Amino acid sequence: MVDKLFMILQLSLFETLCVTGSLILVGIILGIIEDRANFFTWRVVGRKGIMATAWIGTPIHELGHLLMCRLFRHKIIKFKLLALKDPDGILGYVNHEWDRKSFYQNIGNFFIGMGPIFSGTAVLILGMYVFLPNSFATFANYSTLNPGMPETNILAKILALTADLFKSIFSVENLTSASFWIYFALAIGVSSHIALSREDFKGAGRGLVTIFTFILLVNVAALILNANISDFFTGILVLNVYLLAFSMISIVFSLIRLVLSAFAYFLAHLVPWIWSMR
DSSP states (O other): OHHHHHHHHHHHHHHHHHHHHHHHHHHHHHHHHHHHHHHHHHHHHTHHHHHHHHHHHHHHHHHHHHHHHHHTTOEEEEEESOOTTOTTOOOOEEEEEOOTTOHHHHHHHHHHHTHHHHHHHHHHHHHHHHHOHHHHHHHGGGGGOOTTSOHHHHHHHHHHHHHHHHHHHTOHHHHTOHHHHHHHHHHHHHHTTOSOOHHHHHHHHHHHHHHHHHHHHHHHHHHHHTOOOHHHHHHHHHHHHHHHHHHHHHHHHHHHHHHHHHHHHHHHHHHHHHHHTO
């Protein structure tokens, strides 16, 4: 009996990772990229460099929290989609309350914390549909993914599809189009503020514990009732594969912003140094 309970515990941990892993991984990657990009931007032009993209990126970030609060029936206490003159430097916020006794609302904390990944990625995809319809057609190739492939193969497939997508986005035809530059400005603005804050991760952590507890209880019940629920978690894993694939758009545009900010930083510091050596 002890062995079965230990097995259920291991299985529950694995299934929790399957349910939440992609979101956590994407959140960490975006956080690292944005932190470095902000460092370079701040050193070159100061706070105004951050504020230049905040007017579009921050409202979309906060909308992600807000919409997830609605979805999981949390009570909205106060929110600000954009606060350019906050004395504490906070660009936006969503304050909410929930019923601590509700499994559903407690689980919602995880998705509320991760909300900006959903909203940011959705805006990038929608913007592509509006401004770059030919590239959006290439984006549809993600539907050919087979989540049943081995992990290394599925990751290679995602990277290959992402490479094809960005070749389409940065085609010569697009580079001479006004629609491309509108989309590019939108994408840089969104990707500049899509990363999760420390408070976002803290809130998501509360929900993560509840998700694990829920999955553990489901597995215990399945053992007692001798029920097979593997198909359900396989479906969740499939959703995570697509989420990771779609999130690659956010990651790549965040990387582009990092490269541009790093280039500006080194240009600003190297040129005066080279000039002084003359």
